[in-house]
Every structure is written in C-alpha cells, then in structure tokens.
Amino acid sequence: MTYLERLDAAPEADRFQIARKWLDTEALPFVNELREKRPILRTSACTFVADFNDTIEVLRVHQVFTNEPYRKKMAPYLMSEDDTAVHFRDKSAISAFLDRADVPRIRALVGRETKAALDAANGQIDAVPGLTRHVPIRVVEEYMGLQGAEPGKLAEWSFWNQCDAFHNHPWDLVEDRQRIEDNVNRCKQELVAFIAKLLIKRVAQAQLPIPMLEDNVVNRIVRSHLQTPGQFELAWKGLNIGGLLIGTVETSSQATVQALAQLMARPKILAAAQAAAASDDTAAFDGYVWEALRFDPISPYLFRISNAPYTLGAGRPWQQEIPANTAVLPLVLAAMHDPVRFPDPETFDPTRQQLTNTFHFGYGLHECMGRYVGAVIVPEIVRQVLLRKDLRTIAPLGFAGKPLPETFVIGWTP
Numbered sequence: 001m002t003y004l005e006r007l008d009a010a011p012e013a014d015r016f017q018i019a020r021k022w023l024d025t026e027a028l029p030f031v032n033e034l035r036e037k038r039p040i041l042r043t044s045a046c047t048f049v050a051d052f053n054d055t056i057e058v059l060r061v062h063q064v065f066t067n068e069p070y071r072k073k074m075a076p077y078l079m080s081e082d083d084t085a086v087h088f089r090d091k092s093a094i095s096a097f098l099d100r101a102d103v104p105r106i107r108a109l110v111g112r113e114t115k116a117a118l119d120a121a122n123g124q125i126d127a128v129p130g131l132t133r134h135v136p137i138r139v140v141e142e143y144m145g146l147q148g149a150e151p152g153k154l155a156e157w158s159f160w161n162q163c164d165a166f167h168n169h170p171w172d173l174v175e176d177r178q179r180i181e182d183n184v185n186r187c188k189q190e191l192v193a194f195i196a197k198l199l200i201k202r203v204a205q206a207q208l209p210i211p212m213l214e215d216n217v218v219n220r221i222v223r224s225h226l227q228t229p230g231q232f233e234l235a236w237k238g239l240n241i242g243g244l245l246i247g248t249v250e251t252s253s254q255a256t257v258q259a260l261a262q263l264m265a266r267p268k269i270l271a272a273a274q275a276a277a278a279s280d281d282t283a284a285f286d287g288y289v290w291e292a293l294r295f296d297p298i299s300p301y302l303f304r305i306s307n308a309p310y311t312l313g314a315g316r317p318w319q320q321e322i323p324a325n326t327a328v329l330p331l332v333l334a335a336m337h338d339p340v341r342f343p344d345p346e347t348f349d350p351t352r353q354q355l356t357n358t359f360h361f362g363y364g365l366h367e368c369m370g371r372y373v374g375a376v377i378v379p380e381i382v383r384q385v386l387l388r389k390d391l392r393t394i395a396p397l398g399f400a401g402k403p404l405p406e407t408f409v410i411g412w413t414p
C-alpha cells in the first residue's frame with residue numbers, strides 16, 4: 001500500500017500522528033508521494049504543503065502565514081515578529097554587525113579549529129560533540145565574542161532553546177514537554193545572567209579612556225547606539241547577543257553532521273568531494289555540501305500559522321482554502337525534490353544552483369540572518385574532515401531519542 005492509501009485507511013483521529021511519524025522516519029519517500037498525489041494534506045493538527053511553488057507562496061505571504069508559533073517562545077526577539085518596525089530594525093542592525101566582509105576570516109577560523117580538533121583526536125572522533133558543536137561554539141566565542149562561559153554551558157543553553165523553539169510545538173511528537181520547558185526556563189535564566197555579566201564588563205571597558213575592546217560582534221553591539229523605544233537599551237543588546245548563540249550552534253551542528261553523513265553514505269560522490277576538498281575551488285566543494293543537505297535538511301518542514309483564510313494552490317487541481325488559525329507546514333524537503341525546479345531530483349548533482357533554489361536558510365521575510373556565517377561554518381568543517389585519509393563511519397548518525405543529532409563517530413588514518 002502507498003503512504004496515502006495507508007493514511008486514508010486509518011481512523012481520521014490517527015492520521016496526523018501517522019503522517020508526522022513518517023516525517024521522522026521515512027521523510028523523503030513520504031513527502032515525494034504527497035507532492036505527486038496530494039500536495040496539500042490537511043490533518044487534525046496541521047496542514048502539510050508539498051509543492052515547490054506553494055511552499056514559496058506560504059513563506060512569501062507572511063501577512064497571512066505568520067511566525068506566531070515563535071512568539072511565546074522568544075518574543076520580543078526579531079524572529080517572533082513578522083513585518084514590523086522591530087523586525088526590520090533588529091535584523092538590519094545585527095546583520096550589519098555580522099559583517100559579510102568577515103566571511104573569509106570566519107572560514108579561516110573554522111578551518112583552524114576543525115583541523116586542530118581532528119589532529120588532537122588521532123584517528124577517531126564523535127563528530128557531534130567533537131566537531132559540529134565544538135567548532136560553531138568556537139565561532140560564537142572567538143568571532144562573536146561570547147567569551148567566559150563555563151565549559152559546556154554555551155552548548156547546553158543553545159541546545160534547550162533550540163529544542164523548545166523548533167521542536168516543541170503542537171505538531172511535534174514530544175513525549176515529555178515538561179522536561180523541555182523546565183530545561184529551557186533554567187537555561188534562559190543562566191544565559192541571561194551570563195550575558196548581563198558580559199555586558200557589564202564590556203560596557204565598562206568601552207568607557208575607559210584607552211579603548212580596550214577587541215573587534216567582535218558582541219563588542220560592535222556594545223558600542224552601538226540605537227533607539228529602541230519601550231525597551232531598555234542594554235536589554236535589547238542582551239536579547240540580540242543571546243540570539244547569536246541560539247541561532248548558530250545547533251543549526252550549524254545539525255546541518256554539518258547531516259551533510260557529512262549523506263556524503264559518507266555515497267562512496268563515489270565522497271571520492272569526488274574529497275578531490276574537490278583538496279582543490280582551491282571552495283565554491284565547487286561547497287556544492288557537494290549543499291547538495292548533500294538537500295537530501296537531509298535540518299528539518300523537512302518550516303512552520304507558520306495562518307491569520308486569515310487563504311486560497312493555496314490557486315488555479316491548480318489541488319487548490320484549497322486554508323482557514324484562519326491553521327498550522328501550515330511547508331515541506332521544504334518535498335519542494336527541494338520537486339522536478340519543476342530540481343530536474344532529476346534523485347540524482348546527486350553538486351553543480352545544481354545552490355543556496356538560491358534551496359531552503360537551507362529559509363526563504364522570504366524570515367530568511368536566516370546568519371546565512372553567510374552558516375554558509376561557511378558548515379562546508380568548511382566538512383571540507384576539513386574530507387581531507388583525512390581512509391575516512392570511514394564507525395557509528396552511524398544518532399539522535400539518542402532527541403530532536404537534534406547527538407552522535408556520528410568517524411575514523412581515518414592519521
């Protein structure tokens with residue numbers, strides 16, 4: 001039986017759970033079938049959207065398909081705002097501090113840190129703690145300037161915030177929501193205390209007659225003077241400094257380890273990617289990484305809530321009116337395998353036009369603020385790994401029952 005035949009045969013009340021579970025266990029064949037046979041699938045908890053153009057439309061029409069799901073998790077952070085003055089001001093300001101001109105320096109830092117971790121590991125490493133979390137944390141410390149936290153704390157704060165913001169919604173199958181909420185509340189308190197201390201120190205340094213601040217993103221924020229009506233300026237700075245950590249670590253870690261696992265599962269592609277890794281053409285190499293991620297993106301879907309009725313799929317056979325207050329999940333995995341935009345979608349093609357047609361960094365109003373940073377962290381970690389000889393998987397990619405990757409043990413000949 002096909003997925004849809006099984007779904008239609010199940011009691012109405014069970015269909016959401018069944019479909020949602022397939023997204024965790026066999027996402028690609030399931031979403032491919034949806035796109036081909038039922039591009040809009042309504043269930044009791046949410047509506048899935050599988051067509052490329054409809055996905056674009058949901059993410060583009062932010063006036064209707066809003067970021068409301070993020071509001072109670074992170075307001076007044078910019079991601080919880082739609083097209084407002086706060087969203088525009090904060091995203092513009094922090095994007096300027098995350099200066100795109102820094103990209104070569106960030107890539108060099110990532111390369112150095114990854115190489116050092118691999119050299120120290122002597123032929124075997126659990127890539128998640130040892131590389132894909134460790135290196136982004138080094139970027140957060142060194143480039144962004146969140147220095148001085150107790151070991152392990154930046155990872156813990158980032159992990160629980162990501163779990164809550166992205167994996168603790170009514171359309172997530174979560175066994176123990178209370179555990180996530182208790183942990184995220186504790187982490188938020190600890191993170192606020194850490195950032196408050198950091199800010200007090202940096203503001204004091206900024207006021208010394210001889211400037212004592214090195215150049216990093218936190219210090220650029222500290223030195224800035226923006227009007228933030230209704231908000232205490234230091235609270236605004238603290239909120240956006242916290243966003244740097246939470247935005248960077250788990251997203252980069254998941255993208256990196258999943259891309260690496262996809263490449264290592266395809267020996268011929270891996271050999272070609274290793275040759276590209278050794279060449280000077282980083283753009284050609286990066287194409288392998290973005291293409292690998294197309295088969296296993298950080299999430300098969302994004303999510304929005306509609307605030308008004310909206311006709312989706314207009315003029316096409318599957319046209320439907322989506323009522324107000326519907327949770328809509330645009331299936332970016334399905335869209336990135338839509339032959340309309342990805343000819344021969346099952347073929348691994350590292351030369352496909354990258355980062356424009358894919359949804360790795362979202363799309364539209366909420367497109368990732370840190371995409372230029374993420375776009376060097378991820379491929380450079382993978383590149384350094386691929387420069388090692390006799391690369392092999394020792395223990396597969398594992399989640400240990402969590403929504404984010406926890407382990408992927410790799411070996412090589414030192």
Ligand code: HEM
Nearest residue numbers: 079244247248251252255361362365366368369370373374
């Ligand atoms: C490989 C690394 C990363 C990946 C894969 C990634 C992915 C994404 C995605 C898919 C979205 C869209 C979410 C949605 O539409 O609901 C997003 C938004 C966002 N990301 Fe990233 N991200 C990465 C790195 C970063 C970094 C380094 C930062 C900050 C320094 C960051 C900050 C943000 C923010 C603030 C938003 C919300 C933007 C808005 O609402 O306008 N991300 N990211």
